[in-house]
Amino acid sequence: MNVPLLDLRAQYGALRERVREAVDRVFESQGFVLGPEVEALEEEVAHYSQARHAIACASGSDALLLALMALDVKPGDEVITTPHTFFATASAITRLGARPIFVDVDPQTYNINPSLIEGAITKRTRAIMPVHIYGQCAEMDEILSVAARHSIPVVEDAAQAIGAEDKERRAGSMGAIGCFSFYPSKNLGGAGDGGMLTTNDDRLAERLRMLHVHGGVTKYHHTEVGINSRLDAIQAVVLRAKLPHLDEWSDARARHAQRYRDLFSEAGLTEKIVLPFVREDARHIFHLFIIRAGRERDALMNHLRENGVGTEVYYPVPLHLQECFRYLGYSEGDFPESESAARETLALPIYPELSDEQLWYVVDVIRQFFPE
Numbered sequence: 001m002n003v004p005l006l007d008l009r010a011q012y013g014a015l016r017e018r019v020r021e022a023v024d025r026v027f028e029s030q031g032f033v034l035g036p037e038v039e040a041l042e043e044e045v046a047h048y049s050q051a052r053h054a055i056a057c058a059s060g061s062d063a064l065l066l067a068l069m070a071l072d073v074k075p076g077d078e079v080i081t082t083p084h085t086f087f088a089t090a091s092a093i094t095r096l097g098a099r100p101i102f103v104d105v106d107p108q109t110y111n112i113n114p115s116l117i118e119g120a121i122t123k124r125t126r127a128i129m130p131v132h133i134y135g136q137c138a139e140m141d142e143i144l145s146v147a148a149r150h151s152i153p154v155v156e157d158a159a160q161a162i163g164a165e166d167k168e169r170r171a172g173s174m175g176a177i178g179c180f181s182f183y184p185s186k187n188l189g190g191a192g193d194g195g196m197l198t199t200n201d202d203r204l205a206e207r208l209r210m211l212h213v214h215g216g217v218t219k220y221h222h223t224e225v226g227i228n229s230r231l232d233a234i235q236a237v238v239l240r241a242k243l244p245h246l247d248e249w250s251d252a253r254a255r256h257a258q259r260y261r262d263l264f265s266e267a268g269l270t271e272k273i274v275l276p277f278v279r280e281d282a283r284h285i286f287h288l289f290i291i292r293a294g295r296e297r298d299a300l301m302n303h304l305r306e307n308g309v310g311t312e313v314y315y316p317v318p319l320h321l322q323e324c325f326r327y328l329g330y331s332e333g334d335f336p337e338s339e340s341a342a343r344e345t346l347a348l349p350i351y352p353e354l355s356d357e358q359l360w361y362v363v364d365v366i367r368q369f370f371p372e
Contacts, residue, residue: 001308001357001358001361002308003308003309003310003349003354003358003361003362004310004349005310005311005312005347005348005349006185006310006349006351007351007353008184008185008189010351010353011242011249011351011352011353015241015242015245018241019237019238019241022237022238022240022241023234023237023238025237026233026234026237029233031233032232032233032234033230033231033232033233034056034213034230034231034233035233037233037236037237037240038056038230038231038233038236040236040240041054041056041196041231041236041239041240041243042054042055042056042196044240044243045162045180045196045198045243046198048162048163048170048243048246049162049170049171049172049173049178049180049198050169050170050172050173051170051172051173051178051198051199051200052199052200052201052202052205053198053199053200053201053202053204053205053208054196054197054198055196055197055198055199055205055208055209055212056194056195056196056212056230056231056236057194057195057196057197057212057229057230057231058193058194058195058212058228058229058230058231059181059183059193059194059195059229060088060159060179060180060181060182060183060193060195061088061091061092061181061195062195062212062227062229063159063179063180063181063195063196063197064088064089064092064129064155064157064179065092065095065096065227065229066197066208066211066212066227066229067092067155067176067177067179067197067208068092068093068096068098068127068155069096069211069226069227070177070204070207070208070211071126071127071153071155071176071177071204072126073093073096073098073126073127074096074097074098074126075096075097075098076097076098076099076124077096077097077098077099077124077125077126078098078099078100078101078122078124078125078126079093079098079099079100079101079125079126079127079128079129079155080101080102080103080117080120080121080125080127080128080129081093081100081101081102081103081112081128081129081130081131081157082102082103082104082105082111082112082130082131082133082338083102083104083105083318083319083320083321083330083335083338084105084110084131084133084315084318084319084335084337084338084341084342085131085133085157085315085319086159086315087319087322088159089129089131089157089319090319090325093129094325098126099124099328100319100325100328101120101122101125102319102320102330102334102335102338103116103117103120103335104116104335104336104337104338105133105335105337105338105341106139106337107337107340107341108277109133109136109138109139109277109279110133110134110290110341110345111130111131111132111133111136111137111138111139112130112131112138112143113337114138114139114142114143114146115142117143117146118146118149118150121146121150121152125150125152126152126153127152127153127154127155128143128146128147128152128153128154128155129154129155129156129157130143130154130156130157130175131157131159131160132156132157132158132160132161132164132171133160134160134276134286134287134288134290134314135160135161135164135187135250135253135284135285135286135287135288136161136164136276136278136279136282136284136285137161137164137165137166137171137279137282138166139166139279140154140156140166140167140169140174140175141166141167144174144175153175153176153177154174154175154176155175155176155177155178155179156171156172156174156175156177156178156179157179158171158172158178158179158180159179159180159181159183159186160181160186160187160287160288161285161287162180162186162187162188162246162285163187163188163246163247163250163283163285164282164283164284164285165282165283166279166281166282167281167282168281172198173198173200176199176201176204177197177198177199177201177204177208178197178198178199179195179196179197180195180196180197180198181194181195182194182195182196182235182239186287187246187249187250187253187285187287188239188242188243188246189242190235190238190239191234191235191238192232192235193235194231194232194235194236194239195229195231196231210223210224210226211224211226211227212226212227212228212229212230213226213228213229213230214226214227214228248352249352250285250286252352252353253285253286253287253350253351253352254284254285254286256286256289256350256351256352256354256359257276257284257286257289257350259356259359260275260289260348260350260359260362260363261275263359263360263363264363264366267363267364267366267367268367269363269366269367269370272293272296272370273291273292273293273366274291274292274293275291276289276290276291286350288314288347288350289347289348289349289350290314290345290346290347290348291345291346291347291348292341292344292345292346293344293345293346294344295344296369296370297313297343297344297345297346299369300346300366300369301313301346303365303368303369304346304348304362304365304366304369307365307368309348309349309361309362309365310349311346311347311348311349312346312347313342313345313346313347314345314347315342316342317342318335318338318339318341318342320334320335320338321339348362349362
């Protein structure tokens with residue numbers, strides 16, 4: 001059997017006619033950049049994310065950059081974040097001449113460890129950027145409390161977490177600004193790159209709307225230097241066609257995650273691998289299903305691939321050990337939990353259209369790997 005890590009064709013097959021009609025509507029209008037379709041998507045995402053405002057942009061990476069620009073992060077400033085995340089989290093900081101200050105992760109959730117944040121704050125700290133990794137929110141109460149004590153804004157990197165909840169609060173609604181990605185592999189994915197920023201602050205919303213169109217409210221009139229980060233109307237209509245199904249898809253992912261748990265337990269594998277931890281009072285949307293396999297990780301990965309099961313390592317080199325960040329002065333051993341996660345974790349297939357037979361096959365292939 002072949003079980004891919006992600007099968008976007010299955011999702012497209014169910015929405016083909018609606019998506020094609022929407023795309024054709026854009027071609028008939030010949031309005032390809034921003035416009036009413038993008039505005040409608042912004043309104044829908046704001047409502048979905050429990051935020052007052054949503055501002056569309058060209059990618060999740062741009063969303064992070066724009067958020068920091070709106071908060072006036074400048075050269076010499078510091079932004080606290082995690083080393084266990086996608087590269088864009090830290091690259092957005094460094095592109096502004098600021099310095100990423102890394103804090104280790106919680107070994108259960110892989111999110112930033114809130115208890116370590118306060119010790120990393122200095123007089124140069126301008127923002128705290130937790131990442132809601134794999135589809136589960138970071139522990140925001142403690143993060144927001146620390147931030148409030150020091151009057152530091154929080155930017156939520158929610159690229160993997162649209163629809164995730166922390167105590168019934170949606171990702172992107174809790175910090176000063178939330179940042180989303182619509183890369184095709186996300187739970188809500190477009191037909192290319194796309195991003196969104198959310199905020200409950202009217203002033204920040206106004207500034208973000210300027211910054212993503214070269215820093216001008218009206219054409220040819222610029223109050224500051226922004227960037228060109230506009231969402232295409234084609235992406236907007238694709239996303240609008242998918243958004244009504246998002247909760248249904250995320251709930252299906254959660255059901256598959258529970259089925260994995262049941263099957264791993266029945267196979268006697270819960271002593272061999274560590275399954276994802278779900279916090280109380282949290283809605284985990286399972287963008288990824290991450291297991292921990294210890295020193296067996298690489299061998300297990302090869303075994304899965306040889307037997308037709310898609311798998312991948314997120315993220316094999318923590319950011320503090322990346323060559324381009326050597327100048328920050330970090331060394332191996334500085335963030336042991338992030339380094340352990342990089343060595344030991346592995347993603348298994350998790351998407352709404354998985355069949356029970358496929359789930360059973362994945363677990364059975366793993367059972368075959370471990371000796372009785």
